[in-house]
Amino acid sequence: MASVNRQIALASRPVGFPKLSDFQLSEASMLWPSRGQVLVQTIYLSVDPYMRGRMSEAESYAPPLSIGDIMPGGAVGRVLESADQRFAVGALVQGMLGWQQYAVIDGNDLRLIEAGGAPIETALGVLGMPGLTAYFGLLDICHPKAGQTVVVSGAAGAVGMLAGQIAGIMGCEVIGVAGSEAKVAFLVQELGFDGAFNYKTTTDYTAELRRLCPRGIDVYFDNVGGPISDAVFGLINVNARVSVCGQSSQYNLETPSTGPRWLSQLVVKRARVQGFLVSDYQQRFSEGLQGMGQWLKQGRLKHPEDVAQGLENAPSAFIGMLRGENLGKQLVQVSEWTA
Amino acid sequence: MASVNRQIALASRPVGFPKLSDFQLSEASMLWPSRGQVLVQTIYLSVDPYMRGRMSEAESYAPPLSIGDIMPGGAVGRVLESADQRFAVGALVQGMLGWQQYAVIDGNDLRLIEAGGAPIETALGVLGMPGLTAYFGLLDICHPKAGQTVVVSGAAGAVGMLAGQIAGIMGCEVIGVAGSEAKVAFLVQELGFDGAFNYKTTTDYTAELRRLCPRGIDVYFDNVGGPISDAVFGLINVNARVSVCGQSSQYNLETPSTGPRWLSQLVVKRARVQGFLVSDYQQRFSEGLQGMGQWLKQGRLKHPEDVAQGLENAPSAFIGMLRGENLGKQLVQVSEWTA
Numbered sequence: 001m002a003s004v005n006r007q008i009a010l011a012s013r014p015v016g017f018p019k020l021s022d023f024q025l026s027e028a029s030m031l032w033p034s035r036g037q038v039l040v041q042t043i044y045l046s047v048d049p050y051m052r053g054r055m056s057e058a059e060s061y062a063p064p065l066s067i068g069d070i071m072p073g074g075a076v077g078r079v080l081e082s083a084d085q086r087f088a089v090g091a092l093v094q095g096m097l098g099w100q101q102y103a104v105i106d107g108n109d110l111r112l113i114e115a116g117g118a119p120i121e122t123a124l125g126v127l128g129m130p131g132l133t134a135y136f137g138l139l140d141i142c143h144p145k146a147g148q149t150v151v152v153s154g155a156a157g158a159v160g161m162l163a164g165q166i167a168g169i170m171g172c173e174v175i176g177v178a179g180s181e182a183k184v185a186f187l188v189q190e191l192g193f194d195g196a197f198n199y200k201t202t203t204d205y206t207a208e209l210r211r212l213c214p215r216g217i218d219v220y221f222d223n224v225g226g227p228i229s230d231a232v233f234g235l236i237n238v239n240a241r242v243s244v245c246g247q248s249s250q251y252n253l254e255t256p257s258t259g260p261r262w263l264s265q266l267v268v269k270r271a272r273v274q275g276f277l278v279s280d281y282q283q284r285f286s287e288g289l290q291g292m293g294q295w296l297k298q299g300r301l302k303h304p305e306d307v308a309q310g311l312e313n314a315p316s317a318f319i320g321m322l323r324g325e326n327l328g329k330q331l332v333q334v335s336e337w338t339a
Numbered sequence: 340m341a342s343v344n345r346q347i348a349l350a351s352r353p354v355g356f357p358k359l360s361d362f363q364l365s366e367a368s369m370l371w372p373s374r375g376q377v378l379v380q381t382i383y384l385s386v387d388p389y390m391r392g393r394m395s396e397a398e399s400y401a402p403p404l405s406i407g408d409i410m411p412g413g414a415v416g417r418v419l420e421s422a423d424q425r426f427a428v429g430a431l432v433q434g435m436l437g438w439q440q441y442a443v444i445d446g447n448d449l450r451l452i453e454a455g456g457a458p459i460e461t462a463l464g465v466l467g468m469p470g471l472t473a474y475f476g477l478l479d480i481c482h483p484k485a486g487q488t489v490v491v492s493g494a495a496g497a498v499g500m501l502a503g504q505i506a507g508i509m510g511c512e513v514i515g516v517a518g519s520e521a522k523v524a525f526l527v528q529e530l531g532f533d534g535a536f537n538y539k540t541t542t543d544y545t546a547e548l549r550r551l552c553p554r555g556i557d558v559y560f561d562n563v564g565g566p567i568s569d570a571v572f573g574l575i576n577v578n579a580r581v582s583v584c585g586q587s588s589q590y591n592l593e594t595p596s597t598g599p600r601w602l603s604q605l606v607v608k609r610a611r612v613q614g615f616l617v618s619d620y621q622q623r624f625s626e627g628l629q630g631m632g633q634w635l636k637q638g639r640l641k642h643p644e645d646v647a648q649g650l651e652n653a654p655s656a657f658i659g660m661l662r663g664e665n666l667g668k669q670l671v672q673v674s675e676w677t678a
Contacts, residue, residue: 061608266613267614
């Protein structure tokens with residue numbers, strides 16, 4: 001076993017988009033698990049938009065990181081040492097291991113990954129937090145019905161591409177909004193979206209949405225916010241449901257942005273807008289995993305991944321993901337793994 | 340019986356706030372009810388904010404009026420002639436009689452008012468559309484719980500003053516936002532609100548709301564929108580519920596206003612915003628009337644009224660109501676009545 005643990009910590013609070021210098025790679029001594037704890041070697045690390053919020057000082061649903069704190073992150077790994085009898089050495093586990101090669105973590109905060117099931121990295125995507133977010137955020141909040149029109153912003157992101165595919169499974173007309181021609185082609189040609197557009201090159205979102213959604217918009221799964229959402233709200237149907245999963249267009253702003261007020265539209269359309277966190281569905285995770293797992297086995301859900309190599313590349317992978325440079329769920333492979 | 344029917348029609352579409360010249364008083368011949376119809380003499384006419392929307396050309400939940408159309412409006416009246424056996428001559432009825440002294444209306448669109456019950460004008464307020472709006476908009480959408488903090492904008496309006504009182508009956512801490520010192524005093528001293536402030540003289544809504552709502556805001560019943568709502572959204576608690584009943588600050592704008600984007604706040608707080616129309620609750624009106632009627636009998640609901648005299652004063656009463664000059668439900672008495 002290695003004698004040092006490489007870690008990546010928050011070096012400074014980002015101003016706008018994070019820079020590489022906002023992160024610091026350092027080495028710590030290996031720790032040994034105390035009673036009830038487990039030593040885990042990270043295999044795959046997930047980088048996700050929510051981490052941007054934790055880097056800021058502003059109050060949010062989780063306390064902000066302090067300077068010097070290890071960056072948080074879900075990961076899958078293998079058990080190297082265990083002082084919790086539920087986790088044998090060699091077992092595969094998932095948990096909030098953080099941006100580091102090794103983590104000592106309470107057994108209660110780990111979940112075993114079934115050997116011989118889906119590829120282990122799916123525990124960070126389609127069968128993990130992004131999958132559960134898409135599942136509950138779309139099905140529980142929006143109740144999409146066959147034949148209805150569903151718009152997904154951030155549609156090529158880890159959550160969006162799953163939300164759109166679930167909507168397709170439900171028999172909906174699914175329109176995605178994404179940030180490159182490659183993503184738009186991918187959504188339509190690979191993931192079965194009925195239509196998509198590139199918000200970076202489209203100038204009139206309303207006209208484009210009107211063209212792609214001739215019967216209006218019944219459901220909006222929003223990962224992005226800003227002018228895309230402004231346009232969507234103008235086109236919602238009576239009894240529309242909006243699930244606010246994220247607002248990635250707003251995360252890197254130094255001053256809050258403004259936009260047209262649209263609450264009158266909610267009255268006219270008797271529409272509902274609901275923000276949510278997947279953690280609020282913890283009691284129903286097994287239901288969600290069962291649903292997603294079944295569709296996955298049936299080959300009805302694709303789950304492309306974009307894998308960066310090496311812990312030292314986690315910051316650039318994270319920044320690239322915030323800039324939408326990934327195609328598929330962004331992961332970082334921290335140590336070797338063969339199934 | 341009179342041989343002419345005085346009516347008030349839309350003369351021109353208002354630019355911004357309606358002016359008296361946007362209305363036209365005219366005289367029409369009396370009509371006689373055909374089979375299934377009833378001739379009703381208007382006693383009390385209700386003027387309500389929704390009528391402003393009908394005067395504009397923009398699409399809304401009801402088709403816009405045409406120039407020359409009689410202004411629509413709920414009213415109570417007495418039956419003068421009847422070709423519908425359910426309505427005897429002399430009976431008291433409620434319906435969308437419009438801004439006129441006499442209306443010939445389909446019996447199916449009328450509702451009998453129980454003689455010897457509450458004063459007949461309550462059928463236009465606490466036991467009518469405003470009461471049902473407050474009842475379902477607060478209870479069905481916001482589920483207020485004892486001890487929670489409820490903020491009501493437009494709190495001295497016909498709906499707001501009832502929504503606030505219902506929240507008080509539910510055991511909530513109730514804070515009102517209104518447009519004059521007299522209204523603020525009235526809300527606190529007469530209607531039992533726990534606090535209120537005058538948005539016309541308060542400069543920092545956030546600071547004032549923070550002072551009045553030290554435990555944050557769990558429920559927001561919004562009649563107004565604009566900067567008041569901006570401030571409220573900044574102070575909502577986890578799992579907050581927002582009922583959007585109206586957006587009176589926006590009705591008379593010629594260009595849509597802009598404001599800070601707050602959808603991120605919905606995610607952080609897992610909060611819900613729902614627009615509604617009372618007409619969507621038609622199947623449950625009897626439930627609402629029973630609930631309101633019981634509280635009324637128990638003396639737990641006050642229902643102040645502001646009564647203008649004469650049909651010719653309906654336009655000024657309507658404009659005054661839009662400007663917030665009334666204290667209590669704004670009515671127009673069109674013909675004499677003694678209980």
